Amino acid sequence: MSDPLTLRVLFFSSARDIAGTSEISMPCSASITQPELRKKLSDQFFGLAPVLATARFARNHCYATPDECFVPGDEIALIPPVSGG
Amino acid sequence: MSDPLTLRVLFFSSARDIAGTSEISMPCSASITQPELRKKLSDQFFGLAPVLATARFARNHCYATPDECFVPGDEIALIPPVSGG
Amino acid sequence: MVIAVHISEAPVRENVAPVSTGTEDGADLIFLGRVRATEAGLPITHLVYEAYQPMAENEIHRIIAESATECREVHVVHRIGTIPVGEIAIGVRILSPHRREAIRFLEIFMDRLKTDVPIWKMGPMP
């Protein structure tokens, strides 16, 4: 049920606390690089820059490799350092 | 209830199988060294020499150090290589 | 290899999961990680865990498939939500022919869990 013209972006833990939301839908008509997405999120959410600096992106439930681009319909998650167990 | 003029010697595992008994009471009026005890046991029990070569002695429930002597009243055990767990 | 992964708010049992030990499983290793009464030097009564659940389950599966090649069966149960002090946050049960591969995998798994699996421990809300 993914929208073909948006990117779904999920926030967890400290990222969610700072963003004030657990999920956004971001207009996206073509592929987007990770630096581009970091810039957009940093511009949109005040205070998120420090989290973005240490968080990793996951794309469709897998960690994204550094050069991997995201495309409309993807489920992207911002993963701050984990602490399970 | 130890007899002050004997050494109690226990056999386990392969040592017991070869000796054909799990325990003997050996006359002992003074202290005895480990080489002396090995010799006595080897003379008394046919076929025990190979076991004596790899087994350790325990004295009153602790492994004996190499130079430790045994005295009347001690409980000595011949401990072939172990295999618990 | 049998792999089972469960992430939920249900309490974790001490046996982690019922297993049908195969006749070549000489080692049956169970690790239970419990919530301690002190977190970052302060006394607590509970912790709250959250997970990015589908990805966390994927990652745990992947770690097991990659690293537990000498084991025959691995169960991982992670509790999320509010967990009181003393209760189990994570349970891991490993069946393998010999103990060494089970112990080695447990160490690798717990290290990877704490770097790669999207589960977060949050202090109790004030």
Next chain:
Amino acid sequence: MVIAVHISEAPVRENVAPVSTGTEDGADLIFLGRVRATEAGLPITHLVYEAYQPMAENEIHRIIAESATECREVHVVHRIGTIPVGEIAIGVRILSPHRREAIRFLEIFMDRLKTDVPIWKMGPMP
């Protein structure tokens, strides 16, 4: 430190022993060593274990006291007599603040058990 050692013909329970986990016990590690269906390359239905019981209990105590200094509680239960394939020959349960010391002690303990503790595994009698 709490140390409990039992050697008997009774079956070993999967939880080894009931423990009262302290609130600083973050790690609760249980190892169960089961009888495998193959011994020295041959199929078996059971093994027979014997122990020099008072000394075996002493040695196990000594190993724990010497090597589990960072653990808070260690239980060891070893079954002797006839043990059918699949059943538990040894159970070890370790409580400690963190997992690393529990895992490290388990490795040390099992290695020392197999060199120093007077317990013998004997093949089934023909």
